[in-house]
């Protein structure tokens with residue numbers, strides 16, 4: 001692996017895991033502060049810690065990891081080396097994002113941005129928090145443009161050839177990110193910054209929430225798609241098998257590009273300011289975005305089964321016996337996949353209007369995203385780390401580290417079972433999310449949540465041990481013995497159909513994506529802008 005590109009990748013992965021560590025500490029502390037067992041100096045309270053936990057885990061850990069991972073694969077599959085300009089763009093993006101992250105964390109911890117990781121109005125932060133977001137988003141754009149540049153260059157040099165699957169998926173992921181982040185950029189630049197500087201007195205809350213969720217939902221697919229890249233491209237190689245179908249994998253990604261954006265209203269089903277027709281339309285589109293995930297499940301089962309049969313396994317589940325269970329590079333992502341089955345089912349529940357009325361703003365939702373992003377995605381990223389760091393630094397994974405990795409995965413699953421399970425159940429009993437501790441004056445309903453809170457605390461503590469062990473593993477990997485580790489890119493099965501060229505007709509897919517967004521959002525947005533309702537001065541939190 002090119003050492004210059006290796007340094008860029010390692011820098012991203014390191015910041016990702018430092019964010020995971022600080023975010024993990026904030027997560028543990030928020031649960032203690034919330035339950036009243038701990039009081040911190042400088043007035044650092046529940047909402048500061050919850051915001052730090054959410055921003056660092058959900059936004060910083062993921063974005064850095066994704067950029068590091070995608071740059072590594074793009075370097076490896078598109079010519080074996082990044083173009084010098086692309087490497088520099090990667091560093092520029094990294095620098096901007098890191099400056100933004102540092103400023104944002106200071107704002108949060110000094111109590112000037114207790115607005116949670118969803119940061120829409122009417123909660124108001126210091127303008128410098130929003131400026132820190134601008135740095136992070138623009139930094140990520142520059143990194144994304146680097147990927148587009150390298151891809152375009154490769155295509156020019158390889159006229160008529162189909163691009164490598166990994167690179168294709170990286171481009172789709174960043175195309176989706178580019179289109180989605182326009183919403184949050186508009187919210188931050190046009191609404192939040194002028195409002196928090198006091199240049200305007202009121203803010204259109206409905207518009208702010210809508211622009212946020214226009215970005216906030218595809219954000220979750222921005223986390224998921226790199227995990228899918230590992231499942232489609234890397235895992236077949238890990239198990240000694242082949243990719244079931246290159247064309248199917250590409251089609252799934254195109255469908256994610258088309259359907260992951262015009263669906264933000266499923267986070268706003270309980271809001272009165274959007275008419276039922278537009279909510280209905282976006283719920284239909286939400287169920288469309290489930291299709292590529294079902295295709296992914298189908299494709300993974302096909303890969304596993306065909307690989308099993310090639311190794312002599314019989315029956316529907318005979319393949320289970322021939323999997324490399326003792327290899328953390330397979331085991332951790334596999335546990336992520338397995339847990340994505342109940343996690344995804346929870347998503348279908350959330351998206352169904354009547355059931356959304358039961359779970360909205362309860363701890364169920366917190367349980368849902370701890371299964372999806374914090375388990376399926378995070379475990380996949382952990383699994384990637386065990387080969388990625390060795391591959392880009394010229395080292396090897398030792399038996400001891402592999403064993404620690406397996407232990408870490410088990411700890412994570414056990415911790416999440418208790419924490420997320422308790423969140424789901426207490427959510428069904430009505431326990432609200434994002435509320436500081438209260439007994440509701442001894443109300444019986446609130447009393448019924450207590451055992452689940454204990455379950456959450458136990459799970460959270462186990463998970464914190466998991467964070468510590470993972471960070472230890474990352475540093476151990478950086479010091480692992482030198483040697484050669486292959487970058488594990490799978491090959492497609494011989495009997496798979498050829499990949500049709502139209503899957504790379506970018507103009508068509510981007511246009512279709514824009515058309516769907518215009519259909520889903522134009523009229524409701526115009527309605528919100530023309531009838532802003534009562535302007536809100538917001539709840540100033542600093």
Ligand code: HAS
Pocket residue numbers: 118220221223224266267286289290293294296297300301337338340341343344345346347348349350351352356359360361365368369372373377
């Ligand atoms: Fe979600 C809320 C609906 C997926 C994350 N979601 C959230 C929030 C987050 C989040 C962070 O409709 C909270 C936001 C906030 O703070 O308010 N979600 C869905 C739907 C899906 C979905 C329909 N969510 C995700 C993913 C996330 C994520 C992925 C992160 C990565 N979600 C919602 C809704 C809300 C919501 C509402 C709002 C709730 C409210 O009212 O506030 C779907 O995409 C899920 C599709 C997935 C599947 C599963 C496919 C299974 C696969 C695994 C195969 C396994 C194998 C192994 C092969 C259909 C691919 C098998 C091995 C064996 C041995 C069996």
